[in-house]
Amino acid sequence: MFDETGAAIAEERSATRAPLSDDEVRGLLAAAERVVIAKGRSRRDLDPAETVLDALKGPTGKYRAPIVLAGTTLLVGFNAEALAEL
Numbered sequence: 001m002f003d004e005t006g007a008a009i010a011e012e013r014s015a016t017r018a019p020l021s022d023d024e025v026r027g028l029l030a031a032a033e034r035v036v037i038a039k040g041r042s043r044r045d046l047d048p049a050e051t052v053l054d055a056l057k058g059p060t061g062k063y064r065a066p067i068v069l070a071g072t073t074l075l076v077g078f079n080a081e082a083l084a085e086l
């Protein structure tokens with residue numbers, strides 16, 4: 001999907017082999033002004049200051065993928081519509 005938009009990817013890593021730490025996710029939240037949590041077809045917009053780390057995790061306890069920081073919007077989880085808006 002990112003290839004189609006021509007978006008520049010600053011860093012790419014495997015959520016399985018090199019998952020983000022809680023501190024890294026806190027850093028992403030600090031850089032964001034808006035958080036979008038995607039779960040399949042549903043999505044929720046949250047204030048980063050009020051977002052708890054557990055809200056960004058899936059049923060396995062790991063962070064949802066992908067995690068994309070585009071400008072000041074942090075997208076956590078896959079939702080094609082939300083990705084297209086970035």
